[in-house]
Amino acid sequence: MKLAKKDILGIQEMTVDEINLILETAESFLEISTREIKKVPTLRGKSIINLFYEASTRTRTSFEIAGKRLSADTINISASTSSVVKGETLIDTARNLEAMNPDIIVLRHSAAGAPHLLASLVRQSIINAGDGAHEHPSQALLDMMTIREKKGRLAGLKVAIIGDILHSRVARSNIYGLSKMGAQVVVAGPATMMPRNIEQMGIKACTKLEDAITDADVVMMLRIQLEREKQNIFPSLREYARHYCLNRRNIKLAKPDAIVMHPGPMNRGVEISPDVADDPACSVILDQVNNGVAVRMALLYLLSGGNE
């Protein structure tokens, strides 16, 4: 079994075997983060550039830590402190970075397809760390890893994804991934945040949160992008919270052993109430972050020729 890929662009083009290989490799990497010396020499001499055109704490730090625990050199570039502010295009930036010979470029960009463009232009491996409203593959992989860790499987589980499905790359990657792995996905959100014909992705869609989370094994809440309030797609945060906030009361509709997930950053009291988010009995939000480092280590390792 090998990962016959130069780039990690999305879950849509991944096979079930590839997803399993990544998740199994990631499970083996978990242990390294618990050591006193959290470092293995595997990617010594490799350089990884984190090229982030959008704000990020979790994903960027996670990729940076993953690279460092594998002994690679990681370099962070964020748009606000780079030549982007001087007007350099993405393609020119990439060509210049390519000339410095890194091994992997991790890209986050607000335009869907930006990583695909780079992948066709430069010889380095490209990892998509989120492209517009398109995909966020490493997030979906860490979500699947967390579900598998808690539930022992993915096939046959009911997973409810709640919130702004239209603008969410996390939702899109998870729908592709979970469906491939045999889980049943149900999404819910206001009609203005629901893509038309979403059922064509092979999932169920509801308008009410209650309908989606009933008997769910996993409830995944999405972040409401606060800037959307100005676009008039929902009347107010308060109104949104009244209908779509996961709280003590409505969580009872899900299975008694259901787990609650959130990709972060959370808007407490908007899409998730603090008592649910902080409840160790159901919330696995911080496990997601822990698994995120292991998944990203697995991606960097497999792209660098591990298990070739």
Add this chain to the structure above:
Amino acid sequence: MPEKKSPKVVMDSDGIERCLTRIAYEILEKNKGIHNLVLVGIRTGGIYLAERLQKKISAIENAKIPLGVLDITLYRDDITKTSKKAPLGKTKIPFDLEDKKVILVDDVLFTGRTIRAAMDALIDFGRPRMIQLAVLIDRGHRELPIRADYVGKNLPSSLWEAVSVNLLEKNGKDEVLIEEET
């Protein structure tokens, strides 16, 4: 095309058991008991041999010694070069290595590169008092200055021969085979 010879059995189930029993006694003799002694098996063959040594030592001394598992894939010097590799396995060292006498266990000692990687990995977990090496088969052809403290059998081999250790736990049968590589 010269005809390929069928694999030759160089050690059977009884032979393996006798070797391990002798090694268990040798470990106890050399270390004067089990004080601070721990076993670490190298994935995958070494794990089963380490488990068997643990049982034998427990039976002799009436006390269990700790057992760890090491996957050395991440410490290899050929990670991006070789074509065949086992998937990355889990490492479990559920005890502190500080000041311990570590018996590293593997099935076949060949170039010594696996042992080099294993020592690097162990040292990342702490500072053991000493590391000793136990192998079932030493087939020679070292590429690094490494030798075993306990050897089941010295098996002179040529470079175009393959030595495989089959164990009950993973292959359903205990035997050591030597054959010409295809």
